[in-house]
Amino acid sequence: MADEATFDKFRSCAVEVLQVPAEKVVPEASFSGDLDADSLDLVEFVMALEEAFEITVDESELQGVETVGQAYELVTSKL
Numbered sequence: 027m028a029d030e031a032t033f034d035k036f037r038s039c040a041v042e043v044l045q046v047p048a049e050k051v052v053p054e055a056s057f058s059g060d061l062d063a064d065s066l067d068l069v070e071f072v073m074a075l076e077e078a079f080e081i082t083v084d085e086s087e088l089q090g091v092e093t094v095g096q097a098y099e100l101v102t103s104k105l
Contacts, residue, residue, distance in 0.1 A: 036097075040061070087100060
């Protein structure tokens with residue numbers, strides 16, 4: 027994983043968009059189960075991440091991304 031500051035930035039996007047407590051945003055948390063996020067929430071979350079990290083995430087890249095850790099890996103792979 028990348029540095030702690032990067033994860034903090036990622037986590038703050040999740041807290042803001044998904045309206046979840048920061049302590050729930052851990053790598054093993056699943057979006058649908060642990061964070062109760064639906065597909066619209068995830069679209070908004072990805073848009074927030076794109077803006078915060080100045081990256082572009084293609085919709086096809088989101089296939090199979092079900093956990094915070096997987097989403098974080100996707101973001102850091104673009105930095």
